[in-house]
Structures are given as structure tokens and as C-alpha cells.
Amino acid sequence: MLCTLCIGQASALEYTIDAPDDYLFARPTSDDTIYEWEDPNVDRSKNTALIPPTFGSPTSYLPGSGTALTPNLVPGALDGGGLVSQVGSVTYPTVGTGSGWTGSTSTGWTDVTDDLYYSGGHLGTLKIPAIDLSVKVYQGTDSSTLMKGGGHFKDTSIWDGNVCIAGHNRGVRDDFGELHTLEPGDTITWTTKLGTRTYEVVSVQKVKETDTSGTAATTDNRLTLYTCVRDQREYRWQVQAVEQ
Incomplete structure (x- = not known):
């Protein structure tokens, strides 16, 4: 009977292991x-x-x-629109600081003013012969804007310096569907009411969604184009071209 009692108690043994207090794991070093x-x-x-x-x-x-x-990282840089995919809006910080920052005397810069809009509401036309693209570009990068064509990043220059433009690559529109196939040396033209400039592609790369360095103001005249990467929401295709 004693043996039977011992065996019965052992089979009914229960126990719990309390989790350690939160501060024992991943405690911030700067607290x-x-x-x-x-x-x-x-x-x-x-x-x-x-x-x-x-x-x-x-x-x-x-x-x-x-x-x-780092003007593109100062407080408020996350304000504004972002690149948009066929499934909705995804955050993409722009240069905008919320304080009216417009570059400096050492960087090229042209504000978007009312007189720069065409009667159709767009700011310019982007043409890339290598991928047979001609698309009108509108102000902003929200969903409704990119359904009409390319979108100009608010708080980036529209002419002198670094002009930044986003576009869809599938779904509702396919303007930038072949953007990633461009090669160094391919040409791009950008036409606004201020004139037409021809640019030469210097880089085609995949960057993190959170990488805002490509939108910073520059001393040279360039285009920086963005579009989503298929099935990789955390990345963007970034094409940069400088004036010839």
C-alpha cells in the first residue's frame, strides 16, 4: 500500500515556472x-x-x-504622404520638416508655386525612352494622386537641385513597372513650365523604405525616382539621374 501511495502522488505532481520579471530581458541601456x-x-x-x-x-x-x-531626419520629417502600392498607403518619409525648410544657399531649390501648374493640374511630364514611358506628374504622393500619374514629393524641389518623384508599378497604374530595369547611361527628360532638362541615370538600387537620404537637397540638378518592390514592402527601387 505504501508503494501504491507513493506512485499515485508522483503521477499527480504539478508544477509551474514563473516567468522572470520584465526588466531581466532587453532592458534599454539608456533608461x-x-x-x-x-x-x-x-x-x-x-x-x-x-x-x-x-x-x-x-x-x-x-x-x-x-x-x-541631417535636415531630412529632423523632427517632423515623417509628416506628409508616402509611396503607395496597389494595396494602400505605406509610410515613406520625405524631406518635409513642417517648418518650411527649403534647402539652403548651398543647395539648388525651386519652390512649387501656383504659376507652375498646367491647366490639367499637373506640374510636369516625365519621359524615359528606354522603358517607353511618358507620364504626367502631380503634386503629392497620396493614393488619389498616384492614381492619376507620377507624384512629386512635397517639400522637395520642382526644378533646381533634387526633384523627387514616386509612381505605381502595378495594379491601378503601371507607370514605374520597368523602372528597376534602367541602366546607367539611360536618359530621362523632365519638362515643366520652367523648361526641359535631360538627365542621365547614374544609379539603380534597392533601398530600405526608411532610407530618406535620396530625398535630401543637392547642389547638382538631379532626379530621384521611387517605386515599390514587388512582394518586399520594406524596400523601394530608387533611381537617380543627374543633369547632362
Whole structure:
């Protein structure tokens, strides 16, 4: 009977293992810094870093003066539209800062003004002979805009400097369906009310959805074109072409 009792108790044994407290796993290393104690709401990342003004300049002594180290990453850069696929909108940060940033004297820049719109509502026409493309480009990159044609990234230049344009590659439209097949040396023309420019493709690459470096203002005149990558929502095709 004693043996039977022991066996019965062993078969009914139950136990649980409590999970360790949350802080034992993946605890952020910066939670306990002196900065967090003093002011936890201040952004000290490189997104807000400033290049200080020239020594001896009128603003050299003013706190917070200077130009943004990474203007496309400053607070507010995620505002605005984004590239759109056939299944809806996907976030793609643009250069827009929400503070009216329009490049600097060292970068080319042309604002979009009312007199630059054609009667049909578009800003220009993009032509790429290598893929037999001719498409009108409208302001913005939201779903309704890209259903009409190409979309100009708000807060990027429309003529001088870096002109950034997005487009569908399948589904409702197929304007940029062959964009990734372009090769260095292929030509692109961009026509607006300011004239027509011819550009030469210098790079075709796949970039992360979150990579905004291609939309930054530039000193040279260039086009930067974007479209989605089939079945890879975290990536975009990026084509850059510089003025010939």
C-alpha cells in the first residue's frame, strides 16, 4: 500500500515556472542616464544636431543657431504622404520638416508655386525612352494622386537641385513597372513650365523604405525616382539621374 501511495502522488505532481520579471530581458541601456533623470523629454539624437554658425558671424553667439546636420531626419520629417502600392498607403518619409525648410544657399531649390501648374493640374511630364514611358506628374504622393500619374514629393524641389518623384508599378497604374530595369547611361527628360532638362541615370538600387537620404537637397540638378518592390514592402527601387 505504501508503494501504491507513493506512485499515485508522483503521477499527480504539478508544477509551474514563473516567468522572470520584465526588466531581466532587453532592458534599454539608456533608461538610467543622468539625462533621463533631469529631462526625459529632450531629443538628444543626431536628428536634432546642428552645424554651428561660422565663428564671428552675427548668430555665432545665439543658442540653438546653425543648420541641421541631417535636415531630412529632423523632427517632423515623417509628416506628409508616402509611396503607395496597389494595396494602400505605406509610410515613406520625405524631406518635409513642417517648418518650411527649403534647402539652403548651398543647395539648388525651386519652390512649387501656383504659376507652375498646367491647366490639367499637373506640374510636369516625365519621359524615359528606354522603358517607353511618358507620364504626367502631380503634386503629392497620396493614393488619389498616384492614381492619376507620377507624384512629386512635397517639400522637395520642382526644378533646381533634387526633384523627387514616386509612381505605381502595378495594379491601378503601371507607370514605374520597368523602372528597376534602367541602366546607367539611360536618359530621362523632365519638362515643366520652367523648361526641359535631360538627365542621365547614374544609379539603380534597392533601398530600405526608411532610407530618406535620396530625398535630401543637392547642389547638382538631379532626379530621384521611387517605386515599390514587388512582394518586399520594406524596400523601394530608387533611381537617380543627374543633369547632362
